[in-house]
Amino acid sequence: MNESKNACRxxxxxxKLIKAHIIPEGFFRLLRQGSIAPEMHSNTPGSFPRRMQVGTYDSTILCSECDGKIAPWDNYGQQVLIHGFSTAVKISLQGKTVAWRIEKFDYRTLKLFFMSVLWRASVSKQTFYKRISLGPFEDRLRTMILSEDPGGSQDFAVVLGRFEEVQITAMLDPYPEKHDGISFCRFFLSGFVAYIKVDSRPTPSFLTDLRFQEGKPLV
Ligand SMILES: [Zn+2]
Incomplete structure (x- = not known):
């Protein structure tokens, strides 16, 4: 392991390390109202909401080559969740929206997008991401990202939720939580919530049908 202060993580x-985004800028831009930057809220004791102009970046984690490897995944994540979401099919039950479905999505690219956001948050020294610390899972994730391996649907399983008709102007900091005893990290991406499993046990049954799966629609 290279212990140099300037080593790319x-x-x-x-x-030479570059200014790397963790949650891509597009998710922050979406929240920006007029010329006012979105507030970034952290529930960490002692921290206060701050307004930041281009989201947040960290200049201690990535070289430009590695950032370039991740960039297409960031673009795809923003394309699916921001620009392409109008093509999603609304699933209603008794007049209420219960889910959204996107018939076709690129499992590999979208999965790597969420895995790389999780990994970047874990290695970042930014206060906004301080509650995300993956321990032994961090290096496993690094190896998978380096070899561009999205893993199976149970490896760092991703479940997405979406807020309906909620006026969101703040970006909330990600944090760890448990569902049925299984560890997840929760990320807020403007109108979406991503639950990413950081646990070698399978996804709890109430979430399992919702996880990203190769060849299945995104729900
Ligand atoms: Zn690098």
Missing amino acids: LCLQDK
Whole structure:
């Protein structure tokens, strides 16, 4: 393991590090109202909401080559969740929206997007991400990202939720939580909530049908 202060956290090589985004800028831009930057809220004791202009970046985690590897995943995540969401089919039950379905999505790219956001949050020194710390899962995730391996649907399983008709102007900081005893990290991405499993046990049954799966629609 390279212990150098300037080593890229992904390739572990001594390289010039760039300003890397963790949650892509597009999710912050979406929240920006007029010229006012979104507030970033953290429930961490002692921290106060701050307005930031371009979301948040960390200049201690990635070299430009590694950032370039992640960039297409960031673009795809923003394309699916921001620009392409109008094509999602609304599923209603007794007049209420209960779910959204996107018939076709690229499992590999979208999964790697969420895995890389999780990993970046874990290695980041930014206060906004301080509650995300993956312990032994961090290096496993790094290896998978480096080899562009999205894993099976149970490896760092991702479940997405969406807020309906909620005026959201703040970005909330991600945090760990448990569902039926299984560990997840919860991320807020403007109108969406992503639950990413950080646990070697399977997804709890009430969430299992909702996890990203290759060849199945995104629900
Ligand atoms: Zn690198």
